[in-house]
Amino acid sequence: MTLHPPSSLPILYSFxxxxxxxxxxxxxxxxxxxxxxxxxxxxxxxxxxxxxxxIQPFGAVxxxxxANSQGPALVESVAILEYLDETRPEFPLLPKDPSGRAMxxxxxxxxxxxxxxxxxxxxxxxxxxxxxxxxxxxxxxEGFAALEKLLEKTAGKYSYGDSITMADLLLVPQFYxxxxxxxxxxxxxxxxxxxxxxxxxxxFQAAHPTKQPDCPPELR
Amino acid sequence: MTLHPPSSLPILYSFxxxxxxxxxxxxxxxxxxxxxxxxxxxxxxxxxxxxxxxIQPFGAVxxxxxANSQGPALVESVAILEYLDETRPEFPLLPKDPSGRAMxxxxxxxxxxxxxxxxxxxxxxxxxxxxxxxxxxxxxxEGFAALEKLLEKTAGKYSYGDSITMADLLLVPQFYxxxxxxxxxxxxxxxxxxxxxxxxxxxFQAAHPTKQPDCPPELR
Numbered sequence: 001m002t003l004h005p006p007s008s009l010p011i012l013y014s015f016x017x018x019x020x021x022x023x024x025x026x027x028x029x030x031x032x033x034x035x036x037x038x039x040x041x042x043x044x045x046x047x048x049x050x051x052x053x054x055i056q057p058f059g060a061v062x063x064x065x066x067a068n069s070q071g072p073a074l075v076e077s078v079a080i081l082e083y084l085d086e087t088r089p090e091f092p093l094l095p096k097d098p099s100g101r102a103m104x105x106x107x108x109x110x111x112x113x114x115x116x117x118x119x120x121x122x123x124x125x126x127x128x129x130x131x132x133x134x135x136x137x138x139x140x141x142e143g144f145a146a147l148e149k150l151l152e153k154t155a156g157k158y159s160y161g162d163s164i165t166m167a168d169l170l171l172v173p174q175f176y177x178x179x180x181x182x183x184x185x186x187x188x189x190x191x192x193x194x195x196x197x198x199x200x201x202x203x204f205q206a207a208h209p210t211k212q213p214d215c216p217p218e219l220r
Numbered sequence: 221m222t223l224h225p226p227s228s229l230p231i232l233y234s235f236x237x238x239x240x241x242x243x244x245x246x247x248x249x250x251x252x253x254x255x256x257x258x259x260x261x262x263x264x265x266x267x268x269x270x271x272x273x274x275i276q277p278f279g280a281v282x283x284x285x286x287a288n289s290q291g292p293a294l295v296e297s298v299a300i301l302e303y304l305d306e307t308r309p310e311f312p313l314l315p316k317d318p319s320g321r322a323m324x325x326x327x328x329x330x331x332x333x334x335x336x337x338x339x340x341x342x343x344x345x346x347x348x349x350x351x352x353x354x355x356x357x358x359x360x361x362e363g364f365a366a367l368e369k370l371l372e373k374t375a376g377k378y379s380y381g382d383s384i385t386m387a388d389l390l391l392v393p394q395f396y397x398x399x400x401x402x403x404x405x406x407x408x409x410x411x412x413x414x415x416x417x418x419x420x421x422x423x424f425q426a427a428h429p430t431k432q433p434d435c436p437p438e439l440r
Contacts, residue, residue: 058366146278
């Protein structure tokens with residue numbers, strides 16, 4: 001596969017199951033930005049190839065390239081979402097007032113810094129298959145409990161009031177990973193309720209791992 | 221200690237050695253915002269007291285309260301820095317153009333999501349003292365190598381060009397932790413050079429752990 005040639009559409013380098021790529025897919029779909037997906041297979045370590053590292057220097061997904069751009073690609077999921085929100089203000093992902101923005105960003109960090117990194121693939125590889133379940137259970141429970149506490153103060157229909165915000169784009173992929181690792185998500189009623197609300201929305205359906213071109217057929 | 225009463229100054233709930241509290245101290249000092257420090261001792265688990273959890277619902281530092289505010293406090297370090305930058309535009313922590321902002325935020329995330337969380341205190345407690353050194357060495361090396369790769373493209377005198385940005389506020393505390401855990405930081409020449417530059421700046425000296433009211437006298 002040739003990863004480099006520019007496209008007349010923005011390009012998202014993505015892996016169907018990566019929660020970080022999923023966040024950005026959600027942003028693109030919600031903002032109705034046409035884009036081209038270029039799948040990078042984390043399981044075969046395509047992300048560690050020299051070709052991909054020329055795009056993303058340390059081999060992580062997602063990476064984002066504007067239409068007809070020679071790069072450098074934008075990297076790191078929340079940085080890309082902030083960029084999309086600054087360059088495409090339609091369907092804003094953050095409220096207008098600084099306190100509201102700080103609340104939404106705190107929810108984002110409670111997932112992006114306090115839950116996801118400790119249980120990501122490269123950490124679990126190091127932990128080892130035999131200890132993986134206990135590890136994930138411990139840190140997911142701690143993390144989801146903290147997030148639920150924050151949501152007690154901020155949630156309406158969605159994570160922050162009644163409009164979709166950046167926090168919701170992180171909540172859904174993290175919820176999916178909770179289920180994937182057999183965490184009892186009913187222990188977090190606000191998180192669960194918001195996730196159910198969001199699942200009904202077309203942009204959230206389009207960004208789902210099972211709808212991605214690189215999703216194995218047996219999982220669709 | 222009574223943590224609640226409002227102050228005529230903004231309040232930062234901080235622990236001298238917490239890299240996340242340190243980031244916010246740096247933002248406050250650089251922007252020349254007078255503030256009151258209220259130390260929260262993570263070693264005695266003061267952060268898990270009901271009194272502190274009324275301020276920060278899951279007991280993490282930092283938390284930030286505006287002057288004369290009854291709350292809720294702002295939580296999560298990068299969310300607080302973004303808030304300070306939006307409410308106090310003097311000494312901006314992000315460049316003006318969206319691509320530049322995305323680059324700085326990518327550097328921020330490369331530290332805040334890819335290095336710090338995997339080696340924070342609550343993770344190391346779970347890992348256990350006997351395995352701590354190997355764990356930290358593995359993930360710090362992986363994380364600093366990735367950061368160094370990004371900096372090859374962005375660094376000038378500082379992390380992004382020749383002006384101090386939010387990325388620098390995260391780099392310095394993370395460098396300190398690298399040294400604390402005996403990582404050979406000379407393997408990352410750009411990170412090391414930028415850290416040395418920043419250490420000479422008064423705001424960086426004022427925010428240092430050894431200058432904090434809760435730093436044990438023997439470490440000053």
